[in-house]
Amino acid sequence: MFKNLLSIKTIVAIGIGAAVFIILAKFVAIPSPVPNTSIQTAYAFLALMAVVFGPIAGALIGLIGHALNDAITYGSIWWSWVAVSMFVGFLIGLLAKFFSIESGIFNTSKVIRFNIVQIIAQGIGWFLIAPTLDILIYAEPANKVFTQGFVAGISNIITVGVIGTILLLAYAKTRKQDNSLQKEL
Template sequence: MRKLSIKTIVAIGIGAAVFAILAKFVAIPTGIPNTTVQTSYAFLALMAVVFGPIAGGLIGFIGHTLNDALSYGSVWWSWVIVSLFVGLFIGLFTKRIDVENGEFGTKQIISFNVIQVVVQVIGWFVLAPVLDILIYAEPANKVFTQGAFAGISNIITVGIIGTILLAAYAKTRTKSNSLTKE
């Protein structure tokens, strides 16, 4: 088994705390019960791309668990599992987007957004409602509406804010072959 680096462990701890803070204080209320527009998923996507799937999954899982416990006094496990799923799979499938190399151009932006859309559609349109029905015996029409709204809003926020965060992060990295010998 490959061990996690100290850098990744610290990123998980800080990332989970930031995710929880964003989820609690930088969420936009909607008319749909217990459903908000979340900026925390844009941050989760950034962390998953930079630190990989294990960090992404754990940040989503721990951060969402903390937010639910602090905000509601209990944890809604079906959606926590989806946060783990989103962080894990964005991190897993975006490993080929090498932002550490200082590159985040059109090709990487398109790849990132195609991946995040597919992952979030599976997570929010399918996994969250099905788990809500299986775990909590929630009515299907309610949970599929909540899941669809959460999925669409998360896709948009990650598509806009997540792309901006990744582009800004890539600009802080040194491009490969950018140094020349005089």
């Protein structure tokens, strides 16, 4: 069953994607005034990988990349936030069919659809799932974790909206458009 689920290309993309996620999360993050929360560029890359390689790859890149980054950076893994990275990668990959990037066309309506999808995925993840799991798993104070979730969510929505859109526009230009073939005489 799983044999046909992931191609070699997708498995390699997961490995490379997780490694790039770690590098971006560790070295290309901007500290925020809220403790243990930063503005992450890694989610723009996660969105690109989820759109290109699908929901399983997006979920695994988010899971592996975030978990390894936490382990390397903090010495322990904050599973509630790792779960959200997995959720965001999965949902963006799952809903990528609404803005089919492989067609080579990523026009204004597709940019809007992509951003609606990523706002919904990250809104559910950072505003609801992360704080709720922080309270249930770690017994953290509600006001603290909802503030952290809000700051993380807003900053990730903005970085994916800007950097993620730019990455997807660039990627779309590498795809052949459906109407690009011409008859030779």
